[in-house]
Amino acid sequence: DAGVIQSPRHEVTEMGQEVTLRCKPISGHDYLFWYRQTMMRGLELLIYFNNNVPIDDSGMPEDRFSAKMPNASFSTLKIQPSEPRDSAVYFCASSSRTGSMRNTEAFFGQGTRLTVV
């Protein structure tokens, strides 16, 4: 398996523009997570899905952020309009419930480095 695939790897955009980040989870995984990583705040969970359904979006910073998972093999994180403080590395991760969730490992993509100028 190719692992979790994110695109693009790097994105530079101007303030006010719409940004869409994409993620393809590992085939067969039923959980998908979006994280944001910054120097100041570390790794923050934004939202996660189970079987394509959003379970917890309490980490989404504000209404400018939205995430969708239209099918088991694709998810998007959209920021509209983007602001300089959104600059960060955004990671997607997926996992599969095998037995107890306590043993479940999350597999991460390589991330998208977003710069909003």
Add this chain to the structure above:
Amino acid sequence: GDSVTQMEGPVTLSEEAFLTINCTYTATGYPSLFWYVQYPGEGLQLLLKATKADDKGSNKGFEATYRKETTSFHLEKGSVQVSDSAVYFCALTLGGSNYKLTFGKGTLLTVNP
């Protein structure tokens, strides 16, 4: 709420030195504990885990023991290599019906030859 606290970095060591990265946690239930590692330019990957008290997770020479009495899961390695230079994250999950991983802020380790 649930949280993970790691020692502040960065940590700089010489090759073959002993490594300890401290991690303590606060949880409303009985968590599983993990260490993830992030090499430059890459995503996080699981290094080791422990799911119950007194369990020891180990991988690639790294070890961590789940200490319920001190709510700790410190990462250790007896002899670090330059290739161990990375960011290390401690994390927990409570499992159950609301699964999510809660991460510490990460500790940057640099190993010099």
